[in-house]
Amino acid sequence: MSATRHPMLSSCLAIFRGLQDHLKNILRSLPDNIPPILRDAVTAAHQKLSDYYNKFDESPYCMWASLLDPRISYEALKSDYTDDPILSEYLESSRAKLEQHFNKFYKTxxxxxxxxxxxxxxxxxxxxxxxxxxxxxxxxxxxxxxxxDELEEFWRLAPEDYESCDPIAWWYGRKSQFPNLYRLAFDILAIPGSAVAVEQIFSGGR
Incomplete structure (x- = not known):
């Protein structure tokens, strides 16, 4: 996260997902004669990530941030969760709840x-x-x-480049196209995904 320009909640979700996949690939590639302690360590790391990943389910904002991040499309999330029925169901449930929240508090x-x-x-x-x-x-x-329907129109757009796109600047530039949705996006994407910014200040103070 310290190397991420925008350490927001959607970044957390994407990075955790990538870390889990990376550890899975490591476990699959380990030779049979590997010392058990090394295999157990990688397995424990994957389990710990899974525990944190499950924490995301306790709040809707992590998935909502991903659904409103112009660098991550709904279709990309749907494709990513194809092989996992639990995550696929969670994605659809999150989408429905986001629509209800938008219609109730933001849509005019x-x-x-x-x-x-x-x-x-x-x-x-x-x-x-x-x-x-x-x-x-x-x-x-x-x-x-x-x-x-601003949500449907937004989800039909192609995703932006993950490395170069500034999500906040993107939404600010599209506020005339999405006059209601951009306010919801600002409220959710402004939630920091980590305390990296504070740690960077302390590091710079030395």
């Missing part, structure tokens, strides 16, 4: 009737001697103003 209806649409439902216009202006494209203007 930004659609407003166009002037053409509102004029048809208002009182009859007063005759001023000028012909009434009629818009023949009003139906399309109304469609354009309808509120879109």
């Amino acid at each position: 209806n930004n659609s407003t009737p166009t002037s053409e649409a509102s004029s048809t439902s208002s009182a009859p216009a007063v005759n001023t001697g000028h012909p009434q202006r009629i818009s023949f494209v009003a139906r399309y203007k109304r469609v354009q103003q309808a509120t879109s």
